[in-house]
Amino acid sequence: MKLGPGSLSEIATLPRKAQALGAVGGQPLFLAPQTAKDVYEAGYERPYNALLRVATETGQVSRIPLAQPLTGAATLVDGVVYFVRSDGSVTAVSADSGKRLWRKVTDVESLSAPAVSATYRRVYFANRFGRLLALDSRTGAEVWRTSALADPGDKTQAYPPRVLLIKDAIVATAGDTAFSRSPDGPD
Template sequence: MSDSDTDSQAPTDSSPTSTGPPAAALPAGWKPWRTDLTRDSGNIDPIHYAESGCLPDTDAVYCAGTGFTVTKVDAASGRTLWRSGTNPQEVLPVGVRGGLVYAYSLPDDAAAGNRVRRLVALDSGTGKQRWARRIGDVDAEAHVFSRGVLAISASTTQFVAYAPSGEELWRSSASAPGGKSCVPLVLGDAPYGLCSSDEDPGGVPMTLVRFDASDGTRSDVATLPPTAEALGVVGGQFLFSVLQDPNKVSQSVGDWSYAALVRVNPDSGAVKKMPLAQPPRGAATLADGAVYVVRQDGVVTAVSAASGKQLWRRPTELEGLSVPVFSATYGDLYFANRYGRLLALDRGTGAERWRTSSMDDLGDSSGDNTPSLRLVKDAIVAVAGDTVFSVRPDRPTTPSASASASASATGG
């Protein structure tokens, strides 16, 4: 398939059919801005994760990452509203819901070698900590669901759910036959887990387990291929990716080769495996009914979530791209790269809509941080290096360092 070929099952182009593009819906009082996220962290080493960036809320974003602590930034002006904590996290906040921001934290004696992390709930208005709970394995991320937050216990032997108040709702076993290797998931706002029968999941089938949201009662849903990773929900069914090499030996981080997609019926447990005839490489994400695989060298491949058929493949020549975010207003996919460049591709064909120039003075971590991009209404908010910035999608000129938000943080 050529770079510009499309498939009959390509997503319907949702771009406007009127004579002109729609006006962008922006936060009240919005203007282009950029903000430096760094603050002295007291020489405390960060927790090492692969991702950093921001999560959006109605009128703000909550950011965390290399060189900066959890920070609330006004989406209209870029003004820093508060910062929380003393150590950078190098990871996205867990989630935002009901006036709370959930994030990770190290204990006060982390410098002495105590690396047990905590799940913390911060007041979204003030940044003050409401509560903190010790949780386990750094590879098992916590997830927000309908009744609270799902995590792995500090002992790593149980799933544990906490209410927004910090009260423990329930615990359920995280063990599996022959060993224990479980991670929590949230699919369709409900709590799930993915377990292997061995500490090394390579070559070992995975079990998708469901928990009753009210009491944690556990039931097995389906058996999945090794290295299955959840992508999300499509048409009421769960979608997973499957790596070509179960042991990941021949692949570098973020440059996996995908052999198949798997759909699971959550009611019957029926599993449908869809082999990928042209295995794409990169990092996979689900957006608006298609799976987009972004390779480190800038090649983007779109695959139908319904059939596994390749829809299009686009070499962008932009290295280090983020995973895409879909704009329902414009029918485009937006990306950021580590140098602050932004890219828009047509969701249906992969054709380039626009791109911006790179930015200067992004901070010391610009070569290390994974870039990220979010939408607040239609406003693009992206993180590159130590810098978060915002542009409008219809006139996407990236702001210079001189346009940095001048207002300082109001909280500590």
């Protein structure tokens, strides 16, 4: 379906509470929530049980089941969906197949969304106290971590942590403090 400039067109109907992740192979990718009633009760992390790819030309929705329902904040980076839970666990899933690539349970809570370096083959996270964590993007093995900042400021609860890569230099925030580290390691 060809759309002209500024025109809108409905291409597919998605399940209620589906979450947009981005695009893979030029097709929009969404997360499909598990639909049990108890899933939507307040305070409960919503589990997702499938990825949905939408063919923009036809509107056909392809459902890619996950091996098991996954919870956490989901981020799509370079064809991998990372599910990050507040307890510090991270699960990497192939956006093409829905297959779990790896799972890592860390003891670093309140992790940010990931930043991925193709050069170093690492996934970086920050937490609200200024700790950085580097995992191997292929296996999930911990490569290195830093200590928390001596003083991340007084706004650690008000601002979620962030980590960015700028030409493979790690720039992160914790509270109202910005800091930088080399991708080679903590020192």
